[in-house]
Amino acid sequence: MLSLAKLIANNLYVHTWLFKIDDEFNGRGHAYLNIDQVKPLANLRKKPIQNGEQLIEQIIDILSRHLPKKVVIPMRPLYHGWAEYL
Helix, strand or coil, rough: HHHHHHHHHHHHCEEEEEEEEECCCCCCCCEEEEEHHHHHHHHHHHCCCHHHHHHHHHHHHHHHHHHHHCEEECCCCCCCHHHHHC
């Protein structure tokens, strides 16, 4: 989650993050997160740029609470939820 938090902190303008499992094919390993669907993350864009470490910690906290509920997994028959996808 730390890597994702760093990516989001350095690229707050990105609206959608795509996750892919390398050994799947035909889109079976895809999932995505639309930042606009996670209000606390979307609100970070409106605030002035914060300290890097503080911002990353804040994003990790937000992701740990919202990511399992907000991530979209198109192949639900294969992966029933975020924990199973991971």
